[in-house]
Amino acid sequence: MSEQFIELYIHIPFCVRKCLYCDFLSFAADDVTKEKYVDALCRELECMGEERRDASLSSVFIGGGTPSVLPADHIRRIMDCVRESFCLQSDAEITIECNPGTVTDEKLRTYRECGINRISFGLQSVHDDELKTLGRIHSFGDFLAGYRSAVNAGFTNINVDLMSGCPGQTEGSWRETLEKVCSLDPAPVHISAYSLIVEDGTPFGEMYEDGDLILPDEDTDRSMYHLTSEILSHYGYERYEISNYSKKGFECRHNKGYWTGTEYFGAGLDAASYLDKKRYVNTSDMDSYLRDPAGVRVLVESLGKSDLMGEFMILGLRLTKGVSGSEFTERFGADIHDIYGKEIARFVKEGLLEEEGGYIRLTERGLDLANRVMQAFI
Numbered sequence: 001m002s003e004q005f006i007e008l009y010i011h012i013p014f015c016v017r018k019c020l021y022c023d024f025l026s027f028a029a030d031d032v033t034k035e036k037y038v039d040a041l042c043r044e045l046e047c048m049g050e051e052r053r054d055a056s057l058s059s060v061f062i063g064g065g066t067p068s069v070l071p072a073d074h075i076r077r078i079m080d081c082v083r084e085s086f087c088l089q090s091d092a093e094i095t096i097e098c099n100p101g102t103v104t105d106e107k108l109r110t111y112r113e114c115g116i117n118r119i120s121f122g123l124q125s126v127h128d129d130e131l132k133t134l135g136r137i138h139s140f141g142d143f144l145a146g147y148r149s150a151v152n153a154g155f156t157n158i159n160v161d162l163m164s165g166c167p168g169q170t171e172g173s174w175r176e177t178l179e180k181v182c183s184l185d186p187a188p189v190h191i192s193a194y195s196l197i198v199e200d201g202t203p204f205g206e207m208y209e210d211g212d213l214i215l216p217d218e219d220t221d222r223s224m225y226h227l228t229s230e231i232l233s234h235y236g237y238e239r240y241e242i243s244n245y246s247k248k249g250f251e252c253r254h255n256k257g258y259w260t261g262t263e264y265f266g267a268g269l270d271a272a273s274y275l276d277k278k279r280y281v282n283t284s285d286m287d288s289y290l291r292d293p294a295g296v297r298v299l300v301e302s303l304g305k306s307d308l309m310g311e312f313m314i315l316g317l318r319l320t321k322g323v324s325g326s327e328f329t330e331r332f333g334a335d336i337h338d339i340y341g342k343e344i345a346r347f348v349k350e351g352l353l354e355e356e357g358g359y360i361r362l363t364e365r366g367l368d369l370a371n372r373v374m375q376a377f378i
């Protein structure tokens with residue numbers, strides 16, 4: 001029997017305070033709650049490991065929230081538990097998300113010691129006024145200090161998250177953000193560049209409703225979007241997904257797994273899992289989670305063949321490489337053109353999709369209108 005690979009996401013729902021645009025499940029918590037949460041997380045991880053003795057972990061992603069608000073020994077305990085509960089591939093990619101205001105030399109050293117080999121810093125902007133407007137807790141100076149410590153601790157695989165379309169941001173200030181980050185020495189090997197999305201139920205959502213949130217206009221937003229790929233490609237980054245760029249060989253394996261349909265366990269509050277063609281989500285109620293962390297996974301949906309084919313298209317088109325016709329046939333026993341021939345032909349004619357070497361992918365213009373194209377495959 002061939003070896004089964006699975007990914008693991010671990011959710012740490014704690015932050016120093018909420019950023020004004022954030023709708024992730026995260027909040028401030030005291031030390032006792034953090035400790036109880038880590039106890040519960042370890043119990044859940046042990047049960048997950050029992051469930052899939054046959055599979056080995058190809059990647060682990062400790063995200064949040066802000067995992068770096070936890071004391072270093074909590075992260076060590078979590079990683080010890082991952083190793084004891086699962087068969088972890090020797091070259092597994094193990095990422096931790098860090099907020100620049102919360103890392104210390106000691107934490108970064110501990111991360112390295114327990115096998116974490118990739119750091120993802122949530123920077124967003126190099127301008128302190130923009131960071132303040134977003135409600136971030138850190139300054140650019142804090143990021144520089146954290147970045148330097150991570151390099152000194154031995155990290156070579158570092159991602160930096162950036163955000164365009166923020167209030168007060170201009171094309172010039174976005175250019176400066178991109179250029180300063182690309183010019184770091186050593187430069188990060190991966191950059192995620194997302195556009196701000198104003199979500200309902202956040203302070204930004206309310207400000208937007210009241211007309212108090214002044215965002216860059218549509219033309220500026222578009223220019224920033226194009227500037228991103230232009231500048232990042234100038235500095236040697238390859239765009240491999242709609243919002244993700246990397247130096248050669250440093251694509252994020254964990255996220256690529258999501259986009260190509262790899263199974264994953266999600267541990268922690270509100271974490272999602274995808275196992276055996278079924279989607280699950282854990283409770284978002286902390287008391288229930290602490291009481292019974294292994295019994296809070298709820299089935300959300302079972303995916304039928306047509307759901308899986310649609311998802312294969314939508315997720316695969318996020319990647320600049322596109323979707324492979326032969327892989328489609330291998331998975332679903334059908335020719336991609338027999339199933340989606342009409343949609344593919346229409347978008348090829350409109351210049352939004354192109355076919356080459358057995359792959360179907362978004363064109364430059366298609367990347368701009370990705371949502372419209374993807375809708376057709378739902």
Ligand code: SF4
Nearest residue numbers: 015018019022064065
């Ligand atoms: S640090 Fe991240 S998870 Fe925490 S509030 Fe800000 S955006 Fe949300």
